[in-house]
Amino acid sequence: MTSTPILPGFHPDPSICRVGDAYYLATSTFEYVPGVPIHRSMDLVNWELVGHALPDAEVIRAPRGAAGASTGIFAPTLRHHEGLFWIATTSIGRLAEGQLITHATDPAGPWSEPVFVPGTPGIDPDLAWLDDGMCLLTWRGFDPAGIHQVPIDPRSGERLGEEAVVWTGTGLADTEGPHLIRRGGWWYLLVAEGGTHLGHGVSIARARGPRGPFEPHPLNPIFSHRSTEHPVQAVGHPDLLELGDGTWAMVHLGIRQQGSFPRFHVLGRETFLAGIDWVDDWPVVVEGRFEAVERDTSWSDSFAGQGLDPRWVAPSVAPASFAAAGQGLLLESGRPASAAEQDRVLCARVLDLDWDASAGVRDGDACLSVRLDATHWYGVELIGGVARARAESAPFDQAAGAQAVGPGDRLAIRCRRSTPALGENAGPDVIELGIERGGELVVLAARDGRYLSTEVAGGFTGRMLGVEALGGAATIAQVTYNRATG
Numbered sequence: 097m098t099s100t101p102i103l104p105g106f107h108p109d110p111s112i113c114r115v116g117d118a119y120y121l122a123t124s125t126f127e128y129v130p131g132v133p134i135h136r137s138m139d140l141v142n143w144e145l146v147g148h149a150l151p152d153a154e155v156i157r158a159p160r161g162a163a164g165a166s167t168g169i170f171a172p173t174l175r176h177h178e179g180l181f182w183i184a185t186t187s188i189g190r191l192a193e194g195q196l197i198t199h200a201t202d203p204a205g206p207w208s209e210p211v212f213v214p215g216t217p218g219i220d221p222d223l224a225w226l227d228d229g230m231c232l233l234t235w236r237g238f239d240p241a242g243i244h245q246v247p248i249d250p251r252s253g254e255r256l257g258e259e260a261v262v263w264t265g266t267g268l269a270d271t272e273g274p275h276l277i278r279r280g281g282w283w284y285l286l287v288a289e290g291g292t293h294l295g296h297g298v299s300i301a302r303a304r305g306p307r308g309p310f311e312p313h314p315l316n317p318i319f320s321h322r323s324t325e326h327p328v329q330a331v332g333h334p335d336l337l338e339l340g341d342g343t344w345a346m347v348h349l350g351i352r353q354q355g356s357f358p359r360f361h362v363l364g365r366e367t368f369l370a371g372i373d374w375v376d377d378w379p380v381v382v383e384g385r386f387e388a389v390e391r392d393t394s395w396s397d398s399f400a401g402q403g404l405d406p407r408w409v410a411p412s413v414a415p416a417s418f419a420a421a422g423q424g425l426l427l428e429s430g431r432p433a434s435a436a437e438q439d440r441v442l443c444a445r446v447l448d449l450d451w452d453a454s455a456g457v458r459d460g461d462a463c464l465s466v467r468l469d470a471t472h473w474y475g476v477e478l479i480g481g482v483a484r485a486r487a488e489s490a491p492f493d494q495a496a497g498a499q500a501v502g503p504g505d506r507l508a509i510r511c512r513r514s515t516p517a518l519g520e521n522a523g524p525d526v527i528e529l530g531i532e533r534g535g536e537l538v539v540l541a542a543r544d545g546r547y548l549s550t551e552v553a554g555g556f557t558g559r560m561l562g563v564e565a566l567g568g569a570a571t572i573a574q575v576t577y578n579r580a581t582g
Contacts, residue, residue, distance in 0.1 A: 098368065099327040100388040102141055105447040106364035106558030109171035110347040111335045120203055121347065122149065122174035122183060123367060126557050127158035128409040131169040132183060134203040140345060140369055141388050145406055147204035149183045155210055157189030158412045161437050165469035166555035171220045171273055171333065182250060184221040195221040195235055197250050211253035223250060224276040224306065232306055236272040243274045243287065245307060262308045265289055266299050266316045273333045276306060282377055285310050288332040295322050296332035298348065300379065319381040328368060329353060336372060336379065344372035346381060354449065354524035356516045360549035362524050363446060364558020393447040396576040399425040407444045411470065415442055424458055425572040427565035433461060433479045436493045438470040443560035450580035453561050454508040454532045460570030464507040465562040466527060472553040474543055476507040476529045477566060483507060485529035485541035489552065497540030501531060508532035524549060
């Protein structure tokens with residue numbers, strides 16, 4: 097049994113490819129800019145962020161504020177073909193233009209100006225190449241519902257043949273996330289089914305040709321944790337990969353719920369890894385084959401360089417449009433302190449279930465927060481030399497615990513998991529908002545973390561650590577994030 101993600105935190109809808117001895121993995125980003133992070137690994141367990149495929153906010157086209165939550169970029173497919181990396185994905189704000197494709201020689205970029213495939217409404221596009229060079233685009237279509245496919249020119253987006261519905265799934269809800277994979281004399285159509293929450297699972301069909309007819313596995317879904325005690329639930333949205341030694345592996349998403357019934361997940365959908373065996377030319381999922389290790393995810397950023405670290409993203413707009421690194425983090429004016437809806441906020445993923453964060457404010461009024469979206473966040477606001485705790489879970493907005501801030505004080509957040517007893521009503525964790533003074537946390541308020549969970553807020557993202565200016569411009573001297581181990 098494996099319960100440790102290879103990419104913890106908000107990293108859903110993984111897609112993977114191999115180039116030589118290196119592995120590359122892409123995940124969804126929804127409203128955040130830049131979009132579609134690309135990670136690289138040499139062992140499938142330890143990963144480093146090397147770039148983003150979609151740096152342009154206009155391509156992502158997510159509205160600012162609450163209207164942008166969980167819009168933007170949906171599930172990508174990452175492939176490598178004839179010396180180029182390819183990303184196919186869906187920009188929900190540009191859905192009428194069709195599925196989006198971009199390519200690069202280096203996953204760190206630059207990536208090409210995206211092209212769109214006309215007449216392909218839907219989500220979750222996949223790219224696969226045939227021996228004659230033909231490229232097939234396969235995606236979840238809406239009308240009629242099912243897995244659609246059409247030959248295309250991936251450089252121009254031009255359709256080169258007839259569109260067909262190649263499979264409608266097993267009858268479970270939301271057949272989506274298709275990947276067309278070749279092994280030996282078979283073509284496999286791998287999909288996610290059952291909805292992207294607790295009913296989620298993996299189904300597969302096969303055919304002798306890439307366009308079907310596809311024969312479903314007799315025991316679909318071939319992988320699911322539904323109705324089990326496994327600590328990782330909602331598993332699905334898989335991608336298969338042949339390793340350098342000829343064995344196979346599968347990446348998939350999952351959630352880790354905490355707290356009392358019905359339990360809550362807060363980090364979003366994370367990326368996990370499993371092995372694959374082949375029996376009678378069907379894949380068999382082998383959990384626990386790879387040992388994902390717990391790692392220290394702590395970091396500290398003094399913003400002393402010439403640009404922002406790639407960990408930083410922003411909802412709906414490019415980080416550089418309002419934030420700059422130099423002698424600290426320079427933030428242009430943000431929302432008024434009286435406003436509850438976040439707008440220009442610089443964000444980094446929360447990667448752990450137990451963690452601490454703090455920020456030193458050099459000039460101006462500012463806020464350090466943990467957020468799910470623009471109207472679901474808890475934060476510590478510094479306004480005119482006074483810090484206050486604030487909890488926003490729309491439509492409710494609460495401020496508490498105002499206290500004057502002295503020299504050396506830092507805005508601080510502490511998060512610890514709950515350990516509820518049987519029958520107790522507890523959220524996933526407790527979030528303490530306060531001031532770090534002399535290395536100790538002065539708590540201004542403590543709040544139940546369920547109101548910053550997907551089960552309450554909805555959507556497809558996960559918790560982010562955010563910093564923003566309030567009213568006028570502000571300068572942040574340093575932000576630290578520490579994984580708590582005790």
